[in-house]
Amino acid sequence: xxxxxxxxxxxxxxxxxxxxxxxxxxxxxxxxxxxxxxxxxxxxxxxxxxxxxxxxxxxxxxxxxxxxxxxxxxxxxxxxxx
Amino acid sequence: xxxxxxxxxxxxxxxxxxxxxxxxxxxxxxxxxxxxxxxxxxxxxxxxxxxxxxxxxxxxxxxxxxxxxxxxxxxxxxxxxxxxxxxxxxxxxxxxxxxxxxxxxxxxxxxxxxxxxxxxxxxxxxxxxxxxxxxxxxxxxxxxxxxxxxxxxxxxxxxxxxxxxxxxxxxxxxxxxxxxxxxxxxxxxxxxxxxxxxxxxxxxxxxxxxxxxxxxxxxxxxxxxxxxxxxxxxxxxxxxxxxxxxxxxxxxxxxxxxxxxxxxxxxxxxxxxxxxxxxxxxxxxxxxxxxxxxxxxxxxxxxxxxxxxxxxxxxxxxxxxxxxxxxxxxxx
Numbered sequence: 001x002x003x004x005x006x007x008x009x010x011x012x013x014x015x016x017x018x019x020x021x022x023x024x025x026x027x028x029x030x031x032x033x034x035x036x037x038x039x040x041x042x043x044x045x046x047x048x049x050x051x052x053x054x055x056x057x058x059x060x061x062x063x064x065x066x067x068x069x070x071x072x073x074x075x076x077x078x079x080x081x082x
Numbered sequence: 083x084x085x086x087x088x089x090x091x092x093x094x095x096x097x098x099x100x101x102x103x104x105x106x107x108x109x110x111x112x113x114x115x116x117x118x119x120x121x122x123x124x125x126x127x128x129x130x131x132x133x134x135x136x137x138x139x140x141x142x143x144x145x146x147x148x149x150x151x152x153x154x155x156x157x158x159x160x161x162x163x164x165x166x167x168x169x170x171x172x173x174x175x176x177x178x179x180x181x182x183x184x185x186x187x188x189x190x191x192x193x194x195x196x197x198x199x200x201x202x203x204x205x206x207x208x209x210x211x212x213x214x215x216x217x218x219x220x221x222x223x224x225x226x227x228x229x230x231x232x233x234x235x236x237x238x239x240x241x242x243x244x245x246x247x248x249x250x251x252x253x254x255x256x257x258x259x260x261x262x263x264x265x266x267x268x269x270x271x272x273x274x275x276x277x278x279x280x281x282x283x284x285x286x287x288x289x290x291x292x293x294x295x296x297x298x299x300x301x302x303x304x305x306x307x308x309x310x311x312x313x314x315x316x317x318x319x320x321x322x323x324x325x326x327x328x329x330x331x332x333x334x335x336x337x338x339x340x341x342x343x344x345x346x347x348x349x350x351x352x353x354x355x356x357x358x359x360x361x362x363x364x365x366x367x368x369x370x371x372x373x374x375x376x377x378x379x380x381x382x383x384x385x386x387x388x389x390x391x392x393x394x395x396x397x398x399x400x401x402x403x404x405x406x407x408x409x410x411x412x413x414x
Contacts, residue, residue, distance in 0.1 A: 040128060041308075042128065042342075046348060061305065065305075
């Protein structure tokens with residue numbers, strides 16, 4: 001069952017919070033993972049792997065580099081749900 | 083027609099003793115942060131490393147390997163002349179031939195031992211232990227010296243932000259021999275050549291010879307390697323534990339390749355070991371020493387009395403290749 005963009009954002013925010021302690025409501029669409037949220041590449045990969053499990057999508061290594069903002073990640077997950 | 087005579091197999095093998103040698107220069111994060119536009123805080127947060135030990139000019143890979151080997155031999159109860167095989171796991175011996183192992187065998191007095199190098203990067207020591215176990219139990223060799231030794235500082239770039247700042251120099255040695263009880267479990271090992279380009283060198287020596295590249299140095303795609311090292315290697319660790327017949331609570335220690343504290347922490351979390359299992363983190367003070375990292379980390383746990391001889395340790399090496407190997411061993 002496909003989730004809405006809002007649901008995906010909420011789910012992703014929860015994963016970010018679990019991994020980094022960043023407040024879920026700070027995880028907004030326009031925010032950059034590295035520049036705004038200060039998430040390093042190792043934490044980012046943990047979030048990506050957990051997102052694969054949570055949303056049932058595959059996010060290959062080459063794609064991770066393209067996920068600059070939260071919106072990039074939400075859009076990728078939303079469009080690739082099984 | 084006559085049939086061929088075979089060796090009399092031996093039932094079990096174990097590690098008798100360990101030896102360790104680290105580069106004699108302690109290099110702090112502050113000393114290397116400048117050229118990579120970083121800081122002590124960033125390096126500690128990103129990798130857990132506080133210092134790395136490096137061998138200065140005048141201290142060679144062979145010096146490190148000999149020192150570690152001599153300690154292991156002295157503690158083993160056997161004479162060097164009794165060693166039947168010398169295996170040196172390394173990526174940094176600076177000659178294509180002759181092997182480092184032949185030089186090492188001569189230096190430590192392992193006269194006429196079979197001697198060869200293994201190039202399996204951070205899995206090298208566990209590959210060497212697998213080989214020693216097989217050589218002994220097949221009846222081919224009685225005592226085997228396995229050394230993981232590296233002078234990685236010969237192959238790093240001070241401006242490389244992907245891996246160079248993690249790396250240290252050192253050697254860890256083990257004497258392996260026959261045992262009256264199982265001391266080494268079945269090795270789970272393999273490779274993933276499709277990802278050959280994820281960790282390696284900036285060029286080949288031929289590229290360097292032909293002026294196409296600078297001196298080849300180590301480099302990696304950190305994010306991809308992190309994902310593989312945690313989520314794929316945890317599966318290997320679970321397989322190795324199952325193959326050993328043990329449950330997680332039967333372990334005394336987890337000794338992973340000392341790649342990065344973030345990898346070690348996530349690995350231990352994913353493996354779900356009870357808190358009683360000691361997790362080796364020698365990398366904090368030694369750095370990542372590739373093939374040397376597991377024996378150095380295990381030696382440290384024993385030397386600092388964090389674990390007792392006779393307990394079981396799950397050791398797993400993984401890295402460039404990509405190559406990996408894991409087994410459970412009885413702590414010497």
